Amino acid sequence: xxxxxxxxxxxxEAPSYKVYEDERFLAFLDINPVIKGHTLVIPKEHCRWVWxxxxxxxxxxxxxxxxxxxxxxxxxxxxxxxxCGEDVPHAHIWLIPxxxxxGGGVGFIxxxxxxxxxxxxMKKIVEKIKKKI
Numbered sequence: 001x002x003x004x005x006x007x008x009x010x011x012x013e014a015p016s017y018k019v020y021e022d023e024r025f026l027a028f029l030d031i032n033p034v035i036k037g038h039t040l041v042i043p044k045e046h047c048r049w050v051w052x053x054x055x056x057x058x059x060x061x062x063x064x065x066x067x068x069x070x071x072x073x074x075x076x077x078x079x080x081x082x083x084c085g086e087d088v089p090h091a092h093i094w095l096i097p098x099x100x101x102x103g104g105g106v107g108f109i110x111x112x113x114x115x116x117x118x119x120x121x122m123k124k125i126v127e128k129i130k131k132k133i
Contacts, residue, residue, distance in 0.1 A: 006090035010044040017122045019069075019129040025062045029122055030094070032114040037074055037097040037125055039066055040084075047091040050083050063093055069132035070097040 008014035010026050019039055020027035030038040041063050043053045053059050067079040076097035084092050117125075 004046055004088070004090050006040075006042050006088055006092065007046050010042065017126045019126050020062065020066050020133055022062070025059060027062065027066045027095075029125060031122075033096075033117065034114060035096050035098065035102055036115065036117070036121075037070055037076075037129065039070065039095045039129070040092045041066060041095060042090060042092045048089055049085050050091040050093060053091055059093075063095060065133060066129070067095050069129050070095060072132040073097075073128040074099055 005014060009016045009028065016026075017029040017031075018026065019029065020041075024044055025041060026044055027039050027041045030040055041059070043059060045054075047053050050056070050059070063081070067081070070076055070079055074097040076099050078098050080094075080096045080098055082094040082096070084094055
């Protein structure tokens with residue numbers, strides 16, 4: 001889809017803060033994260049829903065690789081994940097590192113509260129995760 005923002009990011013036509021990339025998948029920071037390190041993992045090929053991704057096992061392996069890197073990078077207690085598709089019509093999975101007292105509350109984080117981070121902060125987060133992949 002030519003007008004899909006995630007397709008544009010995958011093609012390098014729109015900016016992003018990439019933490020992982022291979023031939024089929026891309027992981028990048030959410031520009032309005034709910035928690036520092038909030039990462040989206042997408043297939044490069046346009047798929048409307050996660051369940052439409054061919055060879056979905058490879059997709060989950062990429063998510064696992066990024067999640068384990070987030071655990072190491074942030075000392076996270078856990079990674080919360082959410083399969084999304086309503087806000088942007090392109091398959092994507094959220095990976096959100098949770099650390100003690102991160103302000104996200106008990107259970108899943110509050111989706112109505114988003115952070116605004118500087119470019120410098122985003123780049124630091126990217127490097128933190130990339131070093132652990």
